[in-house]
Amino acid sequence: MKKRKRIGREEELAYERTLLSEERTMLSYFRTALTSLLFGIAVMNFFRNQTSYFFGVLFILIGIVFFIIGSVRYQKEKLKIKREKSR
Numbered sequence: 001m002k003k004r005k006r007i008g009r010e011e012e013l014a015y016e017r018t019l020l021s022e023e024r025t026m027l028s029y030f031r032t033a034l035t036s037l038l039f040g041i042a043v044m045n046f047f048r049n050q051t052s053y054f055f056g057v058l059f060i061l062i063g064i065v066f067f068i069i070g071s072v073r074y075q076k077e078k079l080k081i082k083r084e085k086s087r
Contacts, residue, residue, distance in 0.1 A: 015081070015085050018081055019078070019081060022074060022077045022078060022081065023074075025070075025073070025074070025077075026070050026071070026073070026074035028070075029066055029067070029069060029070025029071075029073070029074075030066075030067060030070055032063075032066050032070075033063040033064070033065075033066035033067035033070065034063065035063070036059050036060070036062045036063030036066060037059070037060055037063035037064070039059050040055075040056045040057065040058070040059030040060035040061075040062075040063065041056065041060065042056075043055050043056040043059065044056030044057070
């Protein structure tokens with residue numbers, strides 16, 4: 001059975017800072033996604049032609065992609081950080 005190394009206060013604070021940093025990064029992805037979604041909806045509503053509809057849908061899709069990338073990235077980094085802590 002492998003014995004877990006006890007971490008000190010400095011390491012614990014570094015762990016918490018890293019987690020908070022990852023959360024801020026995730027929130028910036030979500031903020032970008034929401035901005036893109038809202039911009040796409042605004043373009044579709046204010047300008048009622050074929051080109052505006054295309055760009056509106058494009059911005060909405062970009063927002064969805066940013067949301068997915070931010071979520072996946074956050075989960076991967078969170079698991080990586082937890083594995084590093086448990087070593």
